[in-house]
Structures are given as structure tokens and as C-alpha cells.
Amino acid sequence: MRLAERAQNISPSPTLSIDAQAKKMMAGGIKVINFGVGEPDFDTPENIKQAAVKAIADGMTKYTPVAGIEPLRKAIAKKLADDNGLQYEPGQIVVSAGAKHSLYNAFQVLCQEGDEVILPAPYWVSYLEQIKLTGAKPVIVPTTVENNFKLTPAQLQSVITPKSRLIILNSPSNPTGAVYTQDELAALGEILEKNNIAIISDEIYEKLIYDGGRHVSIASLSPALKDLTVVINGVSKSYAMTGWRIGYAAAPLPVAKAMADLQSHSTSNPTSIAQAASLEALSGTQEPVRQMVAEFVKRRDYMVERLSSIPGVKCNRPGGAFYVFPEIKPLLGKSYDGMTIKGASDLAGVLLEKEHVAIVPGVAFGDDNCFRLSYATSMDNIREGLDRIEKVLKELQ
Structure with a gap:
């Protein structure tokens, strides 16, 4: 069956693909620190969930x-x-x-x-x-x-x-x-x-x-x-x-x-x-939003400080959302375990395979000198994941 040209030209979402790979590894018993997902790790507020329950009960x-x-x-x-x-x-x-x-x-x-x-x-x-x-x-x-x-x-x-x-x-x-x-x-x-x-x-x-x-x-x-x-x-x-x-x-x-x-x-x-x-x-109440923002600030500040302390990494302090997008241009051309890191895509492969950390390489966003980390995950995950990333980056030769 022939696919239409428009269908043949579609590229799958790299962020969802990386998230799927990480979850497959986790299902196999591997502890993966997943920085790839673009969704808050908080639960939907209770008042919102109850409104949905009521809608069902009311026949909506x-x-x-x-x-x-x-x-x-x-x-x-x-x-x-x-x-x-x-x-x-x-x-x-x-x-x-x-x-x-x-x-x-x-x-x-x-x-x-x-x-x-x-x-x-x-x-x-x-x-x-x-x-x-x-x-x-x-x-x-x-x-x-x-x-x-x-x-x-x-x-x-x-x-x-x-x-x-x-x-x-x-x-x-x-x-x-x-x-x-x-x-x-x-x-x-x-x-x-x-x-x-x-x-x-x-x-x-x-x-x-x-x-x-x-x-x-x-x-x-x-x-x-x-x-x-x-x-x-x-x-x-x-x-x-x-x-x-x-x-x-x-x-x-x-x-x-x-x-x-x-x-x-x-x-x-x-x-x-x-x-x-x-x-x-x-x-309804906007208090859960304010609480979520306060927690994201703590995570962002920690992540920016840690990444900025790694030689060869430049990380801006983002003013919003829940991502950082560090640049690693000075590290490109170096190698890890015999593999040359030509771009963030190579680094993403090394991190997932060797250290079980999922990041999204910047090529997905039009700039492979950078990679994206989501801080919509727990502080414990952020600390451990950054430890693993820092270990790889400091071992580049």
C-alpha cells in the first residue's frame, strides 16, 4: 500500500521516542534518570479531578x-x-x-x-x-x-x-x-x-x-x-x-x-x-500552580548551578517553562570510550547506554550544540542524573 508523500515526510517526535526508550529500559529493571519528558511530575490538583468525577456522575x-x-x-x-x-x-x-x-x-x-x-x-x-x-x-x-x-x-x-x-x-x-x-x-x-x-x-x-x-x-x-x-x-x-x-x-x-x-x-x-x-x-483555586512554580524554581537553580560548574558547559538561567538548554560546543570533537562526540546526539547515545540517563539532543530542536534537560522530575533524580552527566563530561578526552 502506497503512503502519501506528506506521510513519508513526517519525522517522529524525538522527545516522545526518547521517553519511550527510557521507559522500555525501566520496564526491564534498569534505573533510568529521565530528563526527556515534557510534563510536570505533579499530580492534577484534586479540585480538578473531582470536577471530572462530577461531570461523569452528571452524565456529561x-x-x-x-x-x-x-x-x-x-x-x-x-x-x-x-x-x-x-x-x-x-x-x-x-x-x-x-x-x-x-x-x-x-x-x-x-x-x-x-x-x-x-x-x-x-x-x-x-x-x-x-x-x-x-x-x-x-x-x-x-x-x-x-x-x-x-x-x-x-x-x-x-x-x-x-x-x-x-x-x-x-x-x-x-x-x-x-x-x-x-x-x-x-x-x-x-x-x-x-x-x-x-x-x-x-x-x-x-x-x-x-x-x-x-x-x-x-x-x-x-x-x-x-x-x-x-x-x-x-x-x-x-x-x-x-x-x-x-x-x-x-x-x-x-x-x-x-x-x-x-x-x-x-x-x-x-x-x-x-x-x-x-x-x-x-x-478554581490557583494555589497549586503557585506551589508548582515555587518547586520548579528550586530545581532550576540547582540544575543551572551544577551544569554551569562543569568545564565546557554554558547554561543560561531560563526565565520560564521547566527546561534548561546547555551548550557544549567546547566539548565537541572530544571522545568517550573511543567514541567521538560530534554533537549532542552522540552525547545522548552515550549517556543513555553507559549511564542510563535520558536527555533530548538539540538536533531535535534545530541546534545540536546543545541538549535539553527537563527539571519536571524530583530533586533526587536531578541530583543523581547530574552526577552521571558530570561523570561522562569530565571523562571526555
């Missing part, structure tokens, strides 16, 4: 409107107004089966063959594949550790062509944890507005910001930028609800309608019970 087990139940869309609109200064009607909001699904819908309705999509690197792995699925061309713009992995206005201006249709911005970032300031977004926004380039603003890690930082949505900076932007968010990261699969998009009405129409022919509505749980997540 049928189809819902494709774009989500009205109370949830109203709660999302209120959250966007209260937290982000953004005014949307419920009809401009589409609830989907996770933020990844929201992104897929947005790319599908905005991009087509011949378009160019500006993609700052490092980037989350699925952006590239979802752009390719539309037939558009990803225009990858490398950023640097010295600039905290942020796109500069000069870089943006240099890649704009008459075919430039869209840019993807992710703040806080996966994999780097970088957070754009209001001034930085305004400088990019001025160029994007002038060139009428649409924006997908992925804000899924919005509530996981540290050191007194503040999340700013580029859509909030001007009415013109709001008209160019699709805001993507969800409950997975902030409320430890990765498995519930609820994300959402807020967009100009024609875009939201197109996304809902597309969804009506693919998945229909997201799970009714998960929608009830998400309504409670947004409207």
Missing part, C-alpha cells in the same frame, strides 16, 4: 459543540482578559484536543503551498513537522546562547520576503525557557505589522515564569497585532493536565471559524469530561 458524556462548551469558552475569554489584557468573544475561541492540536488547526488554515513560515531556532519539535504538512516552507532562523536564544529584529528583517506568511513565537520557550520582554516583542511586532505577517503565539508555559518576570502576549501590544495573531494556550503544563488533552486558540473570528470547521471534520469536540475539568482549572 455526550457530544459537545465542536469548539467547546460555552462555559469553558467564557472562562477562557475571562482568563485572557484578566491575565493578558485581551478581549475575545467566546465565538473567537476554539477548544481542541491539546495545544498541539490547536497549533495544527492554526497552521492548516493559515498556510499553504508556496508560503514561507519564519521559525526561530531552537524550536519545539512539532512546529517544523506541522509547517511541512501544510506545504509551506519553514525558514529557520538560528539564535544564540549569547542572546538567550531570542530572535532579534535584525534577524527577523533579514529573512522577510514577499512569500513570508507567518511567524511562530513561543514564550516562555520550549526548549530554552527564554521569555521575551514587552520591549523585545514590541520591536518584533513593529516589523511584523509593517509587513502584514501573521503570528502564532504559543503561550502554553505562560504561568511557569520565575524571578518576578511577567508574561506578555504580543497580541496585547496593539489592535493591529491582535488582528494578526492566533494565541495558543492550554491547561496541560500549568495545571499538570498533560493527559487530559485540552488546549485552546483565540483568534480573529474568520480564523477561529475556519479552525472550528476544520476540527468538525477531524476530531469533532474535545473530550466532554476533560472540558469540565478544564473549566474548574481556570475558574
Whole structure:
């Protein structure tokens, strides 16, 4: 049976592949320290779980409107107004089966063959594949550790062509944890507005910001930028609800309608019970989020300090999310146990095989001079895992 060309061009998610390898080893009795997973290690808060139980008991087990139940869309609109200064009607909001699904819908309705999509690197792995699925061309713009992995206005201006249709911005970032300031977004926004380039603003890690930082949505900076932007968010990261699969998009009405129409022919509505749980997540107590953020700060600080103390490793202090993205450029070309480490991919293989530590090499995100570690795991795991990583890095010759 012949596969369509689009199917043949899809690459599997490296983060999920590494997580699967680590779990297979663990099932075989090997103690693996898994830094690869991109989900909080905290349980979903009890009030949210009980809202789902009540929904089942109340018989909320049928189809819902494709774009989500009205109370949830109203709660999302209120959250966007209260937290982000953004005014949307419920009809401009589409609830989907996770933020990844929201992104897929947005790319599908905005991009087509011949378009160019500006993609700052490092980037989350699925952006590239979802752009390719539309037939558009990803225009990858490398950023640097010295600039905290942020796109500069000069870089943006240099890649704009008459075919430039869209840019993807992710703040806080996966994999780097970088957070754009209001001034930085305004400088990019001025160029994007002038060139009428649409924006997908992925804000899924919005509530996981540290050191007194503040999340700013580029859509909030001007009415013109709001008209160019699709805001993507969800409950997975902030409320430890990765498995519930609820994300959402807020967009100009024609875009939201197109996304809902597309969804009506693919998945229909997201799970009714998960929608009830998400309504409670947004409207109920936010104390579990604050507790999770406080714990992530401790883990981040320890991890950055440990990595920065290893010769040849440069590790920025991320302002958000729950990842670090250390650069190991000075160590490349050295060898371990007779194997030359040409990039972080080689290092990932050595660490998994020799020390049973799972990391995600930066090649998955467009920069193989770095690797990603998630600190969404216990402090005990972080200490032991970093001990193993440090042992390998210090034995490179």
C-alpha cells in the first residue's frame, strides 16, 4: 500500500521516542534518570479531578459543540482578559484536543503551498513537522546562547520576503525557557505589522515564569497585532493536565471559524469530561500552580548551578517553562570510550547506554550544540542524573 508523500515526510517526535526508550529500559529493571519528558511530575490538583468525577456522575458524556462548551469558552475569554489584557468573544475561541492540536488547526488554515513560515531556532519539535504538512516552507532562523536564544529584529528583517506568511513565537520557550520582554516583542511586532505577517503565539508555559518576570502576549501590544495573531494556550503544563488533552486558540473570528470547521471534520469536540475539568482549572483555586512554580524554581537553580560548574558547559538561567538548554560546543570533537562526540546526539547515545540517563539532543530542536534537560522530575533524580552527566563530561578526552 502506497503512503502519501506528506506521510513519508513526517519525522517522529524525538522527545516522545526518547521517553519511550527510557521507559522500555525501566520496564526491564534498569534505573533510568529521565530528563526527556515534557510534563510536570505533579499530580492534577484534586479540585480538578473531582470536577471530572462530577461531570461523569452528571452524565456529561455526550457530544459537545465542536469548539467547546460555552462555559469553558467564557472562562477562557475571562482568563485572557484578566491575565493578558485581551478581549475575545467566546465565538473567537476554539477548544481542541491539546495545544498541539490547536497549533495544527492554526497552521492548516493559515498556510499553504508556496508560503514561507519564519521559525526561530531552537524550536519545539512539532512546529517544523506541522509547517511541512501544510506545504509551506519553514525558514529557520538560528539564535544564540549569547542572546538567550531570542530572535532579534535584525534577524527577523533579514529573512522577510514577499512569500513570508507567518511567524511562530513561543514564550516562555520550549526548549530554552527564554521569555521575551514587552520591549523585545514590541520591536518584533513593529516589523511584523509593517509587513502584514501573521503570528502564532504559543503561550502554553505562560504561568511557569520565575524571578518576578511577567508574561506578555504580543497580541496585547496593539489592535493591529491582535488582528494578526492566533494565541495558543492550554491547561496541560500549568495545571499538570498533560493527559487530559485540552488546549485552546483565540483568534480573529474568520480564523477561529475556519479552525472550528476544520476540527468538525477531524476530531469533532474535545473530550466532554476533560472540558469540565478544564473549566474548574481556570475558574478554581490557583494555589497549586503557585506551589508548582515555587518547586520548579528550586530545581532550576540547582540544575543551572551544577551544569554551569562543569568545564565546557554554558547554561543560561531560563526565565520560564521547566527546561534548561546547555551548550557544549567546547566539548565537541572530544571522545568517550573511543567514541567521538560530534554533537549532542552522540552525547545522548552515550549517556543513555553507559549511564542510563535520558536527555533530548538539540538536533531535535534545530541546534545540536546543545541538549535539553527537563527539571519536571524530583530533586533526587536531578541530583543523581547530574552526577552521571558530570561523570561522562569530565571523562571526555
